[in-house]
Amino acid sequence: MLLQQILNGLTAGSVYALIALGYTMIYGILGLINFAQGEIYMAGAFATVLLLSAYKVNFFVAFLFGMGVAAVLGLILERLAFRPLRGSHPLVPLISAIGASIFLQSLALLLFGPADRAFPLQFEFAALDIAGVTVSTLQVAIFVTALFFMALLVVFVKYTKFGKAIMATALDQDTARLMGINVDRMIALTFLIGSALSGAAGIMMAIYYNTTYPRMGLLPGLKAFSAAVLGGVGNIPGAIVGGLLLGVAENLGAGYLSSGYKDAVAFAILIIVLLVRPKGLLGGRGH
Amino acid sequence: MTEYFLHIAIISALHIILALSLNLIIGYCGQVSLGHAAFYGLGAYTSALAAIHWQASFFLTLPLAGVVAALFGLGLGIPTLRLRDDYLAIVTLGFGIIVDLILLNLEVTGGPDGLVRIPPPQLAGVDFRNKFMYLLLVALVVAFTLGLIYRLVHSRHGRALKAIRDHEMTARVMGINAAAYKISIFTLAAGLAGLAGALYAHYITFINPESFGLHTSILVLTMVVLGGMGSILGSVVGAGVLTILPELFRRFADYQDLAYGAMLIALLIWRPQGLLGTGKISQKFSLAKNRAKKGN
Amino acid sequence: MLTLKSVHSYYGSLHVLKGVSLHVRAGEIVALLGANGAGKTTTLKTISGLLKPRTGQVEFQGEDISRLSAEAIVQRGIAHVPEGRRVFSTLTVAANLELGAFARRDHQAVKKDLQEIQERFPILRERARQPAGTLSGGEQQVLAMARALMARPKLLLLDEPSMGLAPRLVQQVFAIIRHLQATGTTILLIEQNARAALKVADRGYVMETGRISLDGTAAELMDHNEVKRAYLGKGYQEVWED
Ligand SMILES: Nc1ncnc2c1ncn2[C@@H]1O[C@H](COP(=O)(O)OP(=O)(O)OP(=O)(O)O)[C@@H](O)[C@H]1O
Ligand SMILES: [Mg+2]
DSSP states (O other), X not given: OHHHHHHHHHHHHHHXXXXXXXXHHHHHHHOOOOTTHHHHHHHHHHHHHHHHHHSOOOXXXXXXXXXXXXXXXXXXXXXXXXXXXXXXXXXXXXXXXXXXXXXXXXHHHHHHOSSOBOOSSOOOOOEEEETTEEEEHHHHHHHHHHHHHXXXXXXXXXXSHHXXXXXXXXXXXXXXXXXXXXXXXXXXXXXXXXXXXXXXXXXXXXHHTTOBOTTTTHHHHHHHHHHHHHHOTTOHHHHHXXXXXXXXXXXXXXXXXXXXXXXXXXHHHHHHHHHHXXXXXXXXXXX | OHHHHHHHHHHHHHHHHHHHHHHHIIIIISOOOSOHHHHHHHXXXXXXXXXXXXXXXXXXXXXXXXXXXXXXXXXXXXXXXXXXTTSHHHHHHHHHHHHHHHHHHOTTTTGGGOBOOOOOOEETTEETTSHHHHHHHHHHHHHHHHHHXXXXXXXXXXXXXXXXXXOHHHHHHTTOOHHHHHHHXXXXXXXXXXXXXXXXXXXXSOBOGGGGSHHHHHHHHHHHHHHOTTOHXXXXXXXXXXXXXXXXXXXXXXXXXXXXXXXXXXXXXXXXXXXXXXXXXXXXXXXXXXXXXXXX | OEEEXXXXXXXXXXXXXXXXXXXXXXXXXXXXXXXXXXXXHHHHHHHHTSSOOSEEEEEETTEEOXXXXXXXXXXXXXXXXXXXXXXXXXXXXXXXXXXXXXXXOOHHHHHHHHHHHHHHSHHHHHTTTSBGGGSOHHHHHHHHXXXXXXXXXXXXXXXXXXXXXXXXXXXXXXXXXXXXHHTTOEEEEEXXXXXXXXXXXXXXXXEETTEEEEEEEHHHHHHXXXXXXXXXXXXXXXXXXX
């Protein structure tokens, strides 16, 4: 039972971690909580689902397409809703992000309707029995895929020129410019990466719960933000640890307390972290 | 027809209270609340439940609604406003979702159906089912809110708040407890929203969680931004405009949220001071602070 | 090589540079002296493009660079070591050095330069994997200068490189400056430590509240009563007597 909950939690948590990475990177570089992150997650899922229902394309192609749509949406958002507001009080881009979030959500509602959509592909998933605990191969696949993307991001940030330039920009924009780094481009790149990861997260959740709908991003967005705070906002390993912990905590809470309030666990954790350890487990960075 | 106009006037007045109180948070805490509708809802449910179960007089349940909402505000403000300046939005968003969850799940709140047969206020001889009388009552609370804000702005505390808003660091050095001030303002604003909720509940006489969700919080936020962040008159005008416009454009009801979202972004880019604001928040306050942060 | 023609710069509505004109010839070390708040740092920011002049021109090798972005100016061959070192504290020493060469495309040569710099400053090799923030103040200054050199600049702008350093380290920093000149790098140097600066410099300018109030060869300035009184008085002796 305990182990079962933990494993279920790790699956959801790995997805939260992917979204939390987007929050944390964007916060690190702009000092902005991108409220529309949940809608980008939703857009990634919709793009994949719509493509798969309209055309007979390969699943991996559809997956990449969904990530691509999410990434482009992130770029557009940065360009239209955030870049013109740079340099003003943090409240201003924050409200703009809220506006973007509500705009995208209602746009999806108008375009696609409120109904849930099932995932167009049927996968055959086996249930693995490991020491009395049942894990579906779907869970394993999601967890492994999420870890893969996280590893990719960490390698990118730590070992590539542009990854280091993003970190430098997050630390000190003026000095980054003195190195010849184009700060606008690094910010756009951050949005692109963060959004692509959120898109991937949305697609995986659309498969996991077999449902896609316009408001699907609201709760995962909030939870992922809590995860980012839990790990320390602006801190990349923190987002990963925070996401996994949050997923596990949420499932334990649902299993041992009450499943009706499962969604409240993330929020309770957010409040407790803010009270007890506002810098998060691994410490914040950036702004 | 007059009935209809009176109805619009009452709803406008309720929105004015909500917008004014949210504007207090924005103008003085430099923060935005996305749970304002939740405080509104807490007030509505508190007052309605007290009236239904204890047959308490509206003139007792109204202040009770304010106090309950304020207490929740205090509870949220303490962990949030002492820290970073940008967590309030997300914490209040979460709070709104939780309140919604609770209202939907509890038995006493009637779940998704909500509460019905909420008694209208009763006071010797006055019939508050008469819309004109109700409008007077709401107008009284609007006047109370305006008076309160006016007194606050022009008091010693108002000046301290302004100092915090414009130069938080300097204010701190001068020994002004910025966090305590922000928490007080947030508590007060939550309480005012609670009052509006009570007034709404006993006017409409049936309530359900739908009226107190994110949609309403965003609506109020758009009113404040449209009128001008930090401008009292702006909130009044913004609330009026955004209550009347949707009535005129009923056919486009489905596009409301879309319009609010687009409006928020467009206003911030092209007219950050809104209709009537001075641009304090979007320009001055802002740049000074950013510079301090970057430290060069 | 570098010419400023009556440059006016602002921070918002604050008028800071009020018509600054100066020039730096290839191969020179030019010192820019002045009291706190005179506008020295602002002058360097205007040259490197962090700040755009409202009027006036900044010419570098005959090209007007006053409208170029900071990134483009780095590519023209100007490297700016900012006041307070500003190393990327959570990135490793090696990453800081690599970022110095961000604008360069000649990857082989970058690798070679990295080798050379690490040989010249062994501390940067020893600490290559360490976060730059863990270095001492003097080591960070060396890193900041080495990072700028990774861009292979034709002109190096140094903003108070000796600030806050112990006397022995100040000497080390000036030794590096001399060495750079010997290898043909042109330098515009801001210093609080006026005597030390004039000792290495060929020429100098004195700034007062946004204007150049005095200029001349290093020797002339050293002898100038005004300079002696204002900038060569106290404070530096301890540094140069050991
Ligand atoms: N980012 C900024 N925003 C607004 N004003 C600034 C900014 N940076 C500097 N100033 C102002 O511009 C003037 C010149 O500053 P600058 O930093 O160029 O002086 P400086 O000569 O380098 O002084 P110091 O010796 O202290 O480094 C000062 O009055 C300063 O207060
Ligand atoms: Mg300076």
